[in-house]
Amino acid sequence: MRRAKCRVQQPSLDIEEQPFTCRAFFSGVLDGNRFRKSGPSQLASSKFHTTISFLSRGAGIPIAITIARGKTMQSNLIHRAAGAAVLLLTTTLSAQADVTVEFWHSFGKKQGEALNSIIEKFEAANPGIKIDAEHVGNYEEIVTQLQAAIPAGRAPDAVIMEVTRYGLFAERGILTDLTAYMDADPLKENLYPFAQEIGLYKGKNYIVPFNSSTPVTYVNRDLFARAGYAELPPLTTFAEVSKAAQTIQSKLGDEGVFGIAAPGQFTRWGLVMGNGSELIDRSTNEVLLDSQKTIDAYQWMSSLVHEQKVASADGVTDEDAGSDAFLAGKVGIIFNSTGNFGGNFKALGDKLGVLPMPCNNGCAVPIGGAGIGILDAADQEVKDAAYKFVSFAANPESNAAWFAATGYMPINRLAGEQPAAIEAMANQPGIDVAIKQLDVAFGRARPPVVTWMRSSEYDLWQAMALGQREVPAVMTDFAARTRAEATRLSN
Numbered sequence: 001m002r003r004a005k006c007r008v009q010q011p012s013l014d015i016e017e018q019p020f021t022c023r024a025f026f027s028g029v030l031d032g033n034r035f036r037k038s039g040p041s042q043l044a045s046s047k048f049h050t051t052i053s054f055l056s057r058g059a060g061i062p063i064a065i066t067i068a069r070g071k072t073m074q075s076n077l078i079h080r081a082a083g084a085a086v087l088l089l090t091t092t093l094s095a096q097a098d099v100t101v102e103f104w105h106s107f108g109k110k111q112g113e114a115l116n117s118i119i120e121k122f123e124a125a126n127p128g129i130k131i132d133a134e135h136v137g138n139y140e141e142i143v144t145q146l147q148a149a150i151p152a153g154r155a156p157d158a159v160i161m162e163v164t165r166y167g168l169f170a171e172r173g174i175l176t177d178l179t180a181y182m183d184a185d186p187l188k189e190n191l192y193p194f195a196q197e198i199g200l201y202k203g204k205n206y207i208v209p210f211n212s213s214t215p216v217t218y219v220n221r222d223l224f225a226r227a228g229y230a231e232l233p234p235l236t237t238f239a240e241v242s243k244a245a246q247t248i249q250s251k252l253g254d255e256g257v258f259g260i261a262a263p264g265q266f267t268r269w270g271l272v273m274g275n276g277s278e279l280i281d282r283s284t285n286e287v288l289l290d291s292q293k294t295i296d297a298y299q300w301m302s303s304l305v306h307e308q309k310v311a312s313a314d315g316v317t318d319e320d321a322g323s324d325a326f327l328a329g330k331v332g333i334i335f336n337s338t339g340n341f342g343g344n345f346k347a348l349g350d351k352l353g354v355l356p357m358p359c360n361n362g363c364a365v366p367i368g369g370a371g372i373g374i375l376d377a378a379d380q381e382v383k384d385a386a387y388k389f390v391s392f393a394a395n396p397e398s399n400a401a402w403f404a405a406t407g408y409m410p411i412n413r414l415a416g417e418q419p420a421a422i423e424a425m426a427n428q429p430g431i432d433v434a435i436k437q438l439d440v441a442f443g444r445a446r447p448p449v450v451t452w453m454r455s456s457e458y459d460l461w462q463a464m465a466l467g468q469r470e471v472p473a474v475m476t477d478f479a480a481r482t483r484a485e486a487t488r489l490s491n
Contacts, residue, residue, distance in 0.1 A: 099385040100130040102156040104145070106138050106370065107211075110342050114405035122392045129385045139165065139370065143451060150174065150377075157378040158386040161207050162370045163198045164454065167446035168489075169373070170206040176374040178205040181387045187394055187412075195411035198443045199371055207371030208390045211408040213337040214365045214434045214441045215270035218344055219353040223332040227251040232353055238275075238300045238360045241333065245310040248332035259310035260333040261322030262465060263301055265457060266368050267335035267357075269444070272297040276361035279453065280445040280482075287486065289453075290479035293361065298464060299471045306467030316465045337368060338434035341407025345428055354430030356437055363440040369408060409434045449486040456481075 107115045112135060119131045136142050139162035146169070149155040161169065169175045182188050182205045188196065195209040217235055224232055227248045235241050245259025253259075263271060269279055277293035280286065288294055304311040315322030326334045327347040335357065336344075344352050357365050372393065374386045392398060394411060400418030403410050407428075415421050425432050434441075444450075460478055463469040 098128055098130055099381050100132050101158055101382055101386045101389060103131055103133045103158045103372075103386075103389075104136045104142060104156045105133060105160040106136065106142055107160075108135055110346065111211075111339065111406050114342075114402055117405075118393055118398050118401065119389075121398070122389055125392070126385075126388065129388065131389055140455065143455075155375055155377065157382045158372055158374050158390070160210065160370045161373045163207070163209075163212075163368060164444050164446045164450045166207050166371070166373055167201050168448040168451045170201040170204075171448050173376060175206045176376045176378070176383055178208065178374065178387065178390075181205075181391075182208070185391055187391050190396070190413050191394070191411055192413055192438075194367055194438065194441060194443060198367055201446060207373040208394055209369065209371040209411045210390075210393055211339060211402070211406070212367060212369040212411050213339045213408050214367060214437050215267040215335050215357050216338055216341075216433050216437070217355040217357055218326065218334050218336055218340070219355065220326070220329060220332050220348060220351055221353045222348075222351040223248055223252060223257060223329070224353075227332070232355070235333070235355055236359055238358060241358055242300075242304070242308060242310070245304070245333055246308065249310045252332075256330055258312050258325065258331050260304055261326055261331045261335075262305055262311040262313075262315035262319075263335050264319040264322070265454065265461070266337060266366070268298075268301060268457075268461065270335065270357050270365050271301060271360075273364040273366055273442070274358050274360050274362070276364075278444070280447070280450060282442055282445045285445050285447045285486075287479050287482050289482060290476045295472055295475050297360075298461075298475060302461075302464040302467075302471055305465045313466060316462050337408075339369065339406050339408045341428075341431055342405055345407075345431070350429075352430060354433045356433060365437055365441050366444050367441050403431075404428075407431050407434070409438075447486065448489045449482060452485050452489075453482050 105112075105115060115133065119133055123129065123131060134156070136145050139160075142160060142162075143165055146155060146159060161175075166175065178199075182199075187208075191209070195212060198212070199205050199207045199209055219232060219235070221232065224244070228251060229244075229247075233240065233244050235244060241260065247259070248257065249259035272279060272294050275293050275297040277291050277297065278288050279294065281288055305313055305316055312321070312325065315325070322331065322334060323336065323340065325331045326336075327343065329348070329351075341354065356363075372386075372390045374383050374390070378386065393402075396412050396414035396418055397420075399410055399412040399415040400421040402408060403415060404420040404424035410416055410421065416425075456478070460469075460474050464471050464474055
């Protein structure tokens with residue numbers, strides 16, 4: 001069960017007449033009953049019996065309140081029972097030494113298991129710190145949840161932030177400037193240059209990279225062989241990819257097999273870069289959505305669905321559908337993150353092939369993934385504890401274990417020397433393709449408008465890929481609206 005972190009608003013210890021605030025979120029199972037409650041007056045409204053601990057701000061005296069079944073926190077605070085049965089006061093801090101860090105993340109399944117292993121090892125090495133981790137959803141959902149949680153006073157202490165979306169929160173003062181922590185941490189010198197760069201916004205550190213990735217091309221070797229390929233064909237240009245997808249579709253389509261999966265948003269950005277453009281220029285923040293090379297890339301991507309018909313429309317409206325079909329052996333080619341390697345390899349084994357992304361008009365791929373940021377509203381002791389975890393998660397041992405379990409790229413120069421990484425590269429062919437792409441991998445623009453742009457792009461992509469709207473008109477209008485939104489956010 002989660003620890004509640006509450007503070008009496010006024011320094012008086014006469015809490016019978018004092019209002020209170022509480023930053024807490026309960027979820028779990030107690031005595032066979034599942035509960036999930038948040039907010040200052042409803043924390044204990046589900047039927048269980050527990051003790052909530054908090055400190056009076058003025059005297060720093062720990063207070064433990066025992067809440068009986070069926071009672072609410074508010075009623076117990078107002079109902080002042082004599083003696084230690086309900087309210088226990090003590091002048092020693094020994095029972096309250098632990099610091100709990102509420103941490104939101106985006107990792108489920110195999111990735112979630114790998115993260116939990118890192119957390120367990122951190123807590124074993126740091127018995128005074130508890131990492132209260134919660135899987136909130138994907139990157140987009142984390143942004144949405146965070147935007148709702150901040151004004152409601154229930155935001156976490158630390159959060160996974162996708163590398164192009166954190167600029168909005170840094171700009172608004174939501175994230176802690178981690179520069180002083182990083183400058184004092186030997187970790188900084190061990191990070192690859194790309195890992196140092198993607199954590200910077202306007203020259204200051206706001207996230208520390210955790211799961212870094214590039215897109216790669218995954219193929220099902222068995223489907224290629226059954227379609228008549230003795231060896232994998234070149235998949236360097238858009239034309240070559242289309243030809244291979246069409247061949248697989250024509251040979252195996254009657255079995256419900258598709259030649260390729262519709263590209264997800266991360267890989268759409270990557271395919272635009274592989275066509276010599278970007279969505280927003282990484283150096284100048286110039287909007288390039290309506291550049292001809294960007295439009296051409298979107299034309300080709302959308303044609304896979306509604307013209308060539310080698311990609312299922314299901315993967316347009318639900319990006320996970322394409323990944324699931326690939327895992328099930330029903331898709332020949334998919335562009336996806338290196339972070340999907342672990343799940344792909346587990347599902348396909350030796351049937352899995354991993355190739356670099358296409359270089360249709362020059363070779364360039366985006367660095368994706370996320371880092372961990374610490375919210376500025378957290379107490380200082382919580383910030384310190386959170387950064388200790390952040391640093392631990394990026395150390396050579398943790399980073400090697402993460403790489404081996406998931407396929408996300410190493411961010412620590414020393415990770416490759418660890419036994420876990422050495423074993424992974426020896427026994428999991430293709431896991432190192434992303435590392436070999438680093439020479440053409442680049443961080444992306446991260447001004448505040450990127451968050452809006454990426455949220456807006458999903459519906460527009462669906463309209464183009466499903467043949468409902470023409471690509472040039474959509475992208476021209478989208479570029480104009482993105483420029484207008486950038487101007488609005490800068491004022």
